[in-house]
Amino acid sequence: MKTRRKFLTELLFAGVILGGCSLGSSYSFLGRNGSPAPVQQGQIECQPLDMASQTILHHASLAPSGHNCQPWRVRLCQHHKWIIEADPTRRLPYVDSNNRELLLSLGAFLENLSIAAATLGLHAEIEILGSDSMDREIARVFFEEGPAADYNLQLLERRRTVRKGLSPRVISPSDLARLTATTEGQTIYVARGSKQSTYLEDSVVEAFRLQARRDDAQEEFVRWLRLNKNEIMRHRDGITTQSMGLGGIAEWYVSTFMSPADFLSDKMRQKGVDATAAQAREGGGWLLLTNRSQAVADLLTCGRRFQRLALAACELGIAIHPMSQILEEEGAPSLDGILRGDSSIPQFVLRVGYIDRYPTSVRLRRPADWFVYS
Known part of the structure; x- marks a missing residue:
């Protein structure tokens, strides 16, 4: 007979959930009936907004x-x-x-x-x-x-991060042109099946493995977990069971029996790595969004370009999943062989692919x- 912990683990990772909770892996929330969820009173002094x-x-x-x-x-x-x-x-x-x-x-x-x-x-x-x-x-x-x-x-x-169900079909030239236009040409597309794509698949998994080993990074992650309704209503931020892709029995089990600290176990960390590896093999390739410097103004501009790219992708039925741990971890594999060699600095590593139905936000x-x- 399965133990409760084993049952949980199998449910939790029946779908692909934990990989890639970096920028872009974020969500907004309305109640299930589409109406705003109850909120606390304002926490910062402010005149009423028009x-x-x-x-x-x-x-x-x-x-x-x-x-x-x-x-x-x-x-x-x-x-x-x-x-x-x-x-x-x-x-x-x-x-x-x-x-x-x-x-x-x-x-x-x-x-x-x-x-x-x-x-x-x-x-x-x-x-x-x-x-x-x-x-x-x-x-x-x-x-x-x-x-x-x-x-x-x-x-x-509607825009959201999509982790599952990405088609292996490569992005069409017309759709790629539209996406590239939103970033003023600061994108590099790496098609599924190429040597560069295989390198990226392996590299993002290795970067996630490095981050999963770091206690400080994982403790920071669990501080933003909101696993039950009380935490959701109290904070209105962070990572929920729904945003991780859980539903049904798995969502009920996690919200009822788990605490954020449970995600710090070695077994859960390894499951996260395995989930990331499964995700990395899905999709029609990768988009690297770059700019020329780390100056404040340039990073803000790059963030604006990313949002335009994400909105255009949503309209085209293309899923985007940021997997940028490779840009966060010291010792992660280099992306120099994929860049243009013109001083471009990668700011986003995005797994992309068509999906049959864009999921509800x-x-x-x-x-x-x-x-x-x-």
Whole structure:
């Protein structure tokens, strides 16, 4: 007769779940009936937000972030002037020690903010304030009235990381051209079946194995686990059973019987490595998103490009799964042989592939009055 622990392990990894909880592996949340889940009262002092500001900030907050840590704060200086800040309490110092991924997340936040504002007839003029990756004040946003843009904001709601069900079919030239255009040419596509693709498959697994061995990185990961409804409602951030791809009996078992500390066992870490290996073999190839420097402004721009890429992929029925541990770990395999040799710096390693049906988004986000103050 199976032990409870063995039963759990088999359920937990019947699907592929734990690999790749870095930037982009983040979700937002609505109740199962589609209505907003109950929230706590605002945690930061702020004047009541008008409907336009609420709309803009809600859609901005749908940006991805590592471990779904949501590392943004917004200071309302005037009605049409905001300061976008990095929240130091939401850093991931053990997997993102230099705030590289935090700045990429804030870039995606700014992209969503700009898109949402444009649909309301507001042009977001963005001035970069940060010059060091550890700066708190990152950007100033001014809003100017103009013609409303025609953009379906449901696309921002639908975008999510997809880990399972990726087709091995290579990305078509027309779809690849559209994706590349969103990043202003800063993408490198590595098609499934090539030597470079095989190298990437092996490399991302090795990088995940290195990270799985690090106690500090794994302890940081489990601090962001939200395994039951009480934790979800209390924090409205982090990694849930649904965002890991669990459902049915497995989801019930984990939320009922497990604690985050259970994920620190050697057996669970190895299962995570095995899951990552299975994921790496799926899909139509890889996209590397690059830029030319690690300057604050360039990382924010790269984050904005990533968000445009992710939204276009969602519209095309292409899944994107960031597997960027290879960029986080010292001693991880080098990507020099895949880069163009023109000083390009990889900022995202993305597994991509067509999917038959884009899955429903599993959304978990803090309401605006939790991260806005005046």
